Amino acid sequence: MKKKKFVGALGFVMTVLTIIYIVDEITSNMNAAMQPYILFDLFHITSRDVNSDAYRSAINTVAPISLFSNFLLIVTPFYKALSDKYGRRLFLMINTVGMGIGMLIVMLSGNVALYIFGMFFMMFFTPNDMQVLYIMETAPKEKRATYCFAAKGIALISVSLIGVLSRIFLREDVASSWRMVYLIPIIAAIVIGVLAYFFLDETPVFLEQKKVRTEHPEEKEVQEEKSGVFPAIKFIFKNPQLRWIFISGFLFFATTFYTSYYASVLEGAMATSLVSVALVIYPIFNGLTTIATGFLSDRLGRKKVCLVLGSLTVVGLLVFIMACRLGWGPIVAGIAYGISIGGLWSMSDTLILTMPAESTPSGMRSSVMGTISVLIGGGMFVGNIAFIIGQNFLRMDTLFLVICVPFMILSLLILMAKVKETKDVDLDKLRMDSFQ
Secondary structure, X not given: OHHHHHHOOHHHHHHHHHHHHHHHHHHHHHHHHHHHHXXXXXOOOOOOOOOOHHHHHHHHHHHHHHHHHHHHHHHHHHHHHOHHHHOHHHHHHHHHHHHHHHXXXXXXXXXXXXXXXXXXXXHHHHXXXXXXXXXXXXXXXXXXXXXXXXXXXXXXXXXXXXXXXXXXXXXXXXXXXXXXXXXXXXXXHHHHHHHHHHHOOOOHHHHHHHHHXXXXXXXXXXXXXXXXXXXXXXXXXXXXXHHHHHHHHHHHHOOHHHHHOHHHHHHHHOOHHHHHHHXXXXXXXXHHHHHHHHHHHHHHOHHHHHHHHHHHHHHHHHHHHHHHHHOOOHHHHHHHHHHHHHHHHHHHHHHHXXXXXXXXXXXXXXXXXXXXXXXHHHHHHHHHHHHHHHOOOOOHHHHHHHHHHHHXXXXXXXXXXXXXXXXXXXXXXXXXXXXX
């Protein structure tokens, strides 16, 4: 009885989900932060120079292979759609533990092939964001964005732990020292994933949906027919609201590649010890930007907040590049990069998670969210191809500007002109013909 009392408390649920969000964000950021040191180690680059031909060759080897693994993520929406049938709690556990296992594979990798496999393992679980769906189906409708972005903001600030762990374990004279940075996050992911399964109940929305299917078998057949990947694809392209969200998100996601290579830009501009300082600072401003997004989103609406976020992304990216080029130091570079990616990922979450969820009926919500995330992820594939080719001819930071700025602006124009506002939508009352 005592357990049930606490399990039902929103504060307790939010605390557990925030911890899971912390694990998710650390997992998502770990490989990018450690990338230069992993490549120095696995490719035996003794010069430790990110502008060397050996490092470019390593990027040319790793980037296309890891990019190709994105094709395998086509199974992600099929996997995520299962939570519409079997519940959110089971897949919350699987995702969290899976991220821990993926980091463990990377940590133990002794060659490039195993490293790529570990990256793929992590990439499979991190996009699912089951904790976001959990929050949206648990929080009061008028505070959905506030709760989601507050949890994510706290999680992003916690990414500073990567910088702290780097300062503790990372040594320039020990090539394999990067492996120890993974140890504590691995343990945390596996332990919290298992505990969450025993201490959380299903979301109220899912339980209500399950009750309806039980009491009205005919409703169950209709919902099962409409859930799943292929019905979700049909619904996304048939529904004007979701179709324009997809187009805007696809263009915006073509700019996200710079989040995978920021550490290489930093390493080329300053000493490793100073890079660690930037790794501590940027998550704080990333998190603060994200927390502010939640409050603004529930007040201004999803579209207006995206306009603010897109502007922050562009300005922050410009200042980050100038800080690295002109020697403004790790503090300015960290603040600028944190604000830039705070805007980038907050807008991405709004386009991939919040607005699709608020534009889709409950019976197929998880299916649509999983499917549209993969479709929009195609934009990342396009951006990465452009970067992989371009980095052989231009500096990385130059490519950030040449590719990212035009796509960001076009995405914002489409969003403002074609997508309808979804603030305060009642998730329980959404119909298939909503936003037609």
